[in-house]
Amino acid sequence: MIRSIFVRALTATLALAAGGAQAQAWPTQTIRIVVPYSPGGSSDIIARAISGPLSEALKQTVIVENKPGANGNTGTDFVAKANDGHTLLLCDVGALAITASVYAKLPFDPSKDLRGVGMLAYSPHLLVVHPSVKANNLQELVALSHKEPLNFAVTAIGSAPHLAGVAVEKATKAQWTYIPYKGGAQAIGDTVAGQTQVLMNGMLATLPQVQAGKLKVLGVSKATRVPLLANVPTIAEQGVKGFESGTWQGVLMPAATPPAVVAKVAAELSRIIRSPEVRERLVSQGAEVYTMTPAEFATFFERERKNWASVVAQGGVKIE
Template structure:
């Protein structure tokens, strides 16, 4: 190749590089602009459960406020089924543009990956955590007429009984079930687990005296507790619940360090632009900090949180490690 040919080739090469750079810049502009302008249309918030449940109420309360802050409506869509996996999979496969969000909880991300033999999504790789929203502990309850008044008496009765005490939960592999498994190991006691298909039937049987006691989330049982039909004897979180301030924790009753509950958090599909995630995080935290929102969550048996995306991701990782061990030791499985 002659010097002239090399110069000509170099000139063409430089022109191509400039053209490619301009094209790349042009392609980047829409993404940057869309992130800055976000949101420009309604946002969907997917709930892995039926309308009216504790998670649904939290989603609607916080979603409505996020919509007000971002000046675009947040539309709640309920997609129950398969232990929440239908809704979670739907969001995992949604476009990562910030217009489809998920309210997820402990079971979906910390328990189901160990409980199910296979899942159609990866709970880590397919999602970007936005922020923790709330936490709701489980509550240990007996019939209002039961002679058992505290956790010591419950454990003593279980150890004294030849048949053991019967424990009702909303289902096999639920947070309530695995909290019971964790407590059995901690207290070195054995209960006869009776898994129900949902909390309603379990509550009915405990109130009717057909089952000795029950573990369930506070939102599920709060109305029956307030009505005097159930006696709460312990909450499973590290600190007392603002919804049941007079009920001591399991840790306070001789089992220090015991902490098990259900967190609720906001997530989006992996690949959602960082600027969009940051906007959603800021809006969600602003919503959670409002006194009226905190009170509504408290009425549902939850405690409001918030925080950064990184903090929520760290919580999810630690929680997954804890619950995967409990699932393995319990032998719980769902096909």
């Protein structure tokens, strides 16, 4: 009995030592941050903001790779199947939580094939329109949608901005046609060009176009108004009670990644995202810095998955 307890304790001690040694030696090669969307979106902006500081901290080259396709599933699947121990996924965590509910079949299981490392930032969605749209608030936009067709640009079918748009549509009885894109940058670009009239997207990527006068903002999807747009009412203020949505950017790694390595990456990312330089850069564009431990991330992801599953069911959104 005593010998058995001793053997188990020794085994656990050796495992901890091995994990610590592995984390100390890591990284041994170039680190890839995969963004499963086109360049220019919120996830891409954050990936490029942290890549330099992360490279400096780990004393290893860090590159950002954009792998768009299949509404973000192409890049996510690539990371889920990566076995080099040096590939990270930086994405909209809410969108990833939605994926399993929207798609009838996926080549990966986000809950089993990926391990949450940490959260980085949150930005509310902005409801914006092309400046030519003759509406200055949500009520006027809804009324206009009953008189003439309005194309609603979505970053991807089944994305958080898409489902937020569906929720607003159902609550207000608005009428618009959804036009899917392969990422936020393309959806923003076509709305700026006037090819689509309405867009809901993360504030981080959309605010610069509002500030430049290329898009007109009608509402913010946050419980309270945001300081950078203090005169813009929330969507909840405009009749959609309790409405709140947004884009959560976080980092994940393949499930097989050693816990000690995950902990090391999590600690560095938490430090970097809270550093004055990075924090101020993101806050000035409308994002709020958020940090979570891997355990907190796992709890958050499961809660998001359940919440969005309900929204998907109500909206009848499904992709074969």
